[in-house]
Amino acid sequence: AQRVTQPEKLLSVFKGAPVELKCNYSYSGSPELFWYVQYSRQRLQLLLRHISRESIKGFTADLNKGETSFHLKKPFAQEEDSAMYYCALRIYGNTGKLIFGQGTTLQVKP
Amino acid sequence: GAVVSQHPSWVICKSGTSVKIECRSLDFQATTMFWYRQFPKQSLMLMATSNEGSKATYEQGVEKDKFLINHASLTLSTLTVTSAHPEDSSFYICSARDWQLNEKLFFGSGTQLSVL
Numbered sequence: 035a036q037r038v039t040q041p042e043k044l045l046s047v048f049k050g051a052p053v054e055l056k057c058n059y060s061y062s063g064s065p066e067l068f069w070y071v072q073y074s075r076q077r078l079q080l081l082l083r084h085i086s087r088e089s090i091k092g093f094t095a096d097l098n099k100g101e102t103s104f105h106l107k108k109p110f111a112q113e114e115d116s117a118m119y120y121c122a123l124r125i126y127g128n129t130g131k132l133i134f135g136q137g138t139t140l141q142v143k144p
Numbered sequence: 145g146a147v148v149s150q151h152p153s154w155v156i157c158k159s160g161t162s163v164k165i166e167c168r169s170l171d172f173q174a175t176t177m178f179w180y181r182q183f184p185k186q187s188l189m190l191m192a193t194s195n196e197g198s199k200a201t202y203e204q205g206v207e208k209d210k211f212l213i214n215h216a217s218l219t220l221s222t223l224t225v226t227s228a229h230p231e232d233s234s235f236y237i238c239s240a241r242d243w244q245l246n247e248k249l250f251f252g253s254g255t256q257l258s259v260l
């Protein structure tokens with residue numbers, strides 16, 4: 035069965051500290067993974083996708099097929115990074131629907 | 145960038161009535177739209193995939209007669225919650241795929257439905 039797991043509901047760090055938001059997936063096909071972010075009172079928006087291998091707002095994520103993980107990392111957290119982060123897996127087919135993890139709230143303290 | 149407009153942003157209705165939620169892609173064509181449901185502090189649960197000009201594909205456990213989806217044009221999909229009950233109260237989010245922008249998915253701002 036396809037599944038995305040984000041084990042941490044809440045991650046609280048101090049400004050300037052490194053951040054790692056964990057994401058593990060279960061999928062028999064070739065995975066395509068994404069990280070979405072939802073800032074307070076705003077809509078969900080794409081942060082990054084593993085295919086593009088880009089870094090957005092200092093965040094990076096590497097797909098590790100051996101560990102079936104796609105952890106989100108940032109070396110130095112900023113207060114404006116405080117938000118809800120969702121890891122998502124795209125299911126291939128005609129529609130390419132997204133399956134979301136439970137989400138992790140990142141709280142960056144001053 | 146591409147914008148998805150979702151309306152209304154919140155609605156309160158009486159039990160037994162029907163509520164329609166609209167999802168529009170404002171500056172792109174969306175052959176596929178998705179409807180999600182989100183409970184407080186929980187993840188987005190995919191309800192159904194809406195394809196323009198054809199029947200929606202519902203996820204397991206989602207009642208198709210309860211949640212009617214219509215995708216009559218390339219820019220509009222609607223979700224109608226029929227005979228709403230308090231347990232249908234939730235946050236509903238739509239998203240639309242822009243095939244021209246590397247298949248990126250854009251999200252509406254969501255609709256908070258409260259059924260009294």
